[in-house]
Amino acid sequence: MVLLQTERLLLRPFEQRDLEDLFEYARQPEVGPAAGWRPHEDIEETREVLQNFLGNSGELAIVDRSEDKVIGSIGLTKDERRDNNRAKAMGYALNRHYWGRGYMAEAVGAVLNYGFNTLLLNLVSIYHFPFNEQSRRVIEKCGFVYEGTLRQAKGIYDGRVHDVVCYSMTREEYRNYCK
Ligand SMILES: CC(C)(COP(=O)(O)OP(=O)(O)OC[C@H]1O[C@@H](n2cnc3c(N)ncnc32)[C@H](O)[C@@H]1OP(=O)(O)O)[C@@H](O)C(=O)NCCC(=O)NCCS
Known part of the structure; x- marks a missing residue:
């Protein structure tokens, strides 16, 4: 099981008990559309997404350690634009109440370390829409x-x-970046 710890965060696989926390940010109008998905209208929609996350989806829950609360997700999944098993695409989303505190950059650092040093990837890609300035800054x-x-x-x-x-x-x- 993947467990990554940073100063303020724990990254771990999703669990059934994360449903309410996931719904809290999946329904926020600022979150899904920036990543290309429709905000969830009811918790049943979130339950379905959570079922997919529970399998071996590559998605990790981002837990705020001080609150023991799931505040977002980050994952390494197949890069549909590259025919290369040693390349994975990173994706992420964060509850809007936790934006602007550098949390995602902290999570990305831990996942890059995992991707290159444990999964032995050769490349990690990441994509954003042109209007998503916040994600561009993190990247x-x-x-x-x-x-x-x-x-x-x-x-x-x-x-x-x-x-x-x-x-x-x-x-x-x-x-070179880590030197
Ligand atoms: C993208 C996202 C994960 C960023 O998370 P975050 O924890 O707030 O990121 P950070 O705290 O590191 O802040 C991001 C940077 O954007 C900057 N920023 C904030 N709003 C901005 C704006 N409107 N224009 C330009 N930069 C902006 C912040 O100042 C910060 O830069 P800095 O560290 O140099 O000051 C979060 O905004 C989110 O979940 N968005 C919705 C989902 C999404 O976009 N997913 C990614 C799809 S590619």
Whole structure:
């Protein structure tokens, strides 16, 4: 079982008891749309997502250690844009009440360490929509390298199509970044 600890956070697999905490941020109008998914309207929708997270989905719950509360998720999943088993795509979301405290950058650091040193990945990619300045800041702060922008690359739930800004970090870049 994956258990990653940072100064303020614990990253661990999701559990059934996380349903209420997951629903709390999955329903917030600022969270899902920034990542391309519709805010949850009822807890049954969240229950379904949680079922997927409980399997071997690559998604970890972000727990605020001081409150023992799930405040977000972070994961390494198949990169659909690359035909490479040693490459994984990172994705994340955080309860809006916890934004602006550097939590996600802290979580990303721990997951990069896990990805490169335990899963022995050769590359970690990450993507954001052009309007998502906050995510861009996290990505840049964490040392990812800008690759380019795929134009009109992602259709979302409301019918709009967005460009996708692409970043990645190779194993070598990770080593240099940590020096
Ligand atoms: C993206 C997200 C995880 C960021 O988490 P966070 O813990 O607030 O990140 P941080 O506290 O490290 O702050 C992010 C940075 O964005 C900056 N920022 C905040 N609002 C901003 C804005 N409107 N424009 C530019 N930068 C902004 C902050 O100042 C901070 O930069 P700094 O550390 O240099 O001061 C969070 O906003 C979120 O969950 N968003 C919705 C879901 C989402 O976008 N997922 C990612 C999809 S790619």
